[in-house]
Amino acid sequence: MMQLSTLFFNSSLNFPPKVHSFALSKPASFGSSLCMTTFGDFRVKSEMGSSSSTLLDCVGRENMGDDLVVLFAHLQYACKRIAAVVASPFNSELWKRVGLADSSTTPGAGRDAPKPLDIVSNEIILSSLQSSGKVAVMASEEDDAPVWIADNGPFVVVTDPLDGSRNIDASIPTGTIFGIYNRLLELDHLPAEEKALLNSLQCGTRLIAAGYVLYSSATIFCVSFGSGSHAFTLDRSTGDFVLTHPTIKIPPRGQIYSVNDARYFDWPQGLRQYIDTVRQGKGKYPKKYSARYICSLVADLHRTLIYGGIAMNPRDHLRLVYEANPLSFIVEQAGGRGSDGKNRILSIQPVELHQRLPLFLGSLEDMKELESYGDVRQKINPGYEV
Numbered sequence: 001m002m003q004l005s006t007l008f009f010n011s012s013l014n015f016p017p018k019v020h021s022f023a024l025s026k027p028a029s030f031g032s033s034l035c036m037t038t039f040g041d042f043r044v045k046s047e048m049g050s051s052s053s054t055l056l057d058c059v060g061r062e063n064m065g066d067d068l069v070v071l072f073a074h075l076q077y078a079c080k081r082i083a084a085v086v087a088s089p090f091n092s093e094l095w096k097r098v099g100l101a102d103s104s105t106t107p108g109a110g111r112d113a114p115k116p117l118d119i120v121s122n123e124i125i126l127s128s129l130q131s132s133g134k135v136a137v138m139a140s141e142e143d144d145a146p147v148w149i150a151d152n153g154p155f156v157v158v159t160d161p162l163d164g165s166r167n168i169d170a171s172i173p174t175g176t177i178f179g180i181y182n183r184l185l186e187l188d189h190l191p192a193e194e195k196a197l198l199n200s201l202q203c204g205t206r207l208i209a210a211g212y213v214l215y216s217s218a219t220i221f222c223v224s225f226g227s228g229s230h231a232f233t234l235d236r237s238t239g240d241f242v243l244t245h246p247t248i249k250i251p252p253r254g255q256i257y258s259v260n261d262a263r264y265f266d267w268p269q270g271l272r273q274y275i276d277t278v279r280q281g282k283g284k285y286p287k288k289y290s291a292r293y294i295c296s297l298v299a300d301l302h303r304t305l306i307y308g309g310i311a312m313n314p315r316d317h318l319r320l321v322y323e324a325n326p327l328s329f330i331v332e333q334a335g336g337r338g339s340d341g342k343n344r345i346l347s348i349q350p351v352e353l354h355q356r357l358p359l360f361l362g363s364l365e366d367m368k369e370l371e372s373y374g375d376v377r378q379k380i381n382p383g384y385e386v
């Protein structure tokens, strides 16, 4: 079968040669205090701090070596392509043009059936990582087993290429999640399949970098190298990810909880009590909480980082290796906590690539209060249809 990404990107039907082009002017200097960009007739002014710089500038400054800069150059390129694909008017054509319903795409046990854009995003990331020459193995939500890429690649990448893809048809935000480890040299002697898996099952405490990319009204690349979490916004006029949220600090308390509360009657007593309490303004923070739930993990987490509160999914649904670990890393680096309702996520040793668990991410004080209710992890998981 033709590669989906090839089909999607090379087709003249999908990308008509005739596109509107606006006169785009590149800002004179990103270092200036006022950055002005022209989008056609619209002039957009943005205040840029003196620290204004791009994602690649910042990766370079982390002093973690040129290999990581090269990897991020490829990763950001992949995410820009995914951003373009999810916003394309031709997404709905994918179902008709490729045979995704055949058995070759049936996922292994414990995995959900992929959507066409999951597969396209997966291919975009895989091909970028392959051409970087810096990645030994990629473990993805979309593959049953990790893919061994290059014996001498210094890094291991775990990823959910397109989280929240069930929202695509309604143009609701989606995101890419990634985590990066060093390749474990002591496993080099093992057969490829075995070392690919063991490299991918590293504990979250060993992450050297992690992040997410939010595809929403803005495309935001949030990353941590273990010294704070920083977010960059895609400037579509230049193609750069520009530093917009340096050293994010999650508020120690928010007034927002984010959960699919249609599952209320499947929740354990502790979680019901916690939500009942904060809804009524009877918790440690004496104000009534509000609910926000996009049902798109990256978007729910991004809002939580900015406004505070807790983003949670109390059932065994989200994956430890490529969802919970990278996002917990980001949250911890922003001063918050990531747990399964009891244990710190980053300290849980993965035993399976697609291992699922309850996930709670958020403000330190809110997380402590939630966990004090003890029993917050949902035991039953009846297989909800939507």
Ligand SMILES: O=P(O)(O)OC[C@H]1O[C@](O)(COP(=O)(O)O)[C@@H](O)[C@@H]1O
Residues within 6 Å of the ligand: 112, 163, 164, 165, 166, 260, 295, 296, 297, 298, 300, 313, 315, 317, 384, 386
């Ligand atoms: O159905 P629930 O329990 O509300 O789960 C919703 C969550 O599942 C996700 O869609 C991830 O699941 P998928 O990877 O199967 O799409 C998250 O983006 C979202 O937060």
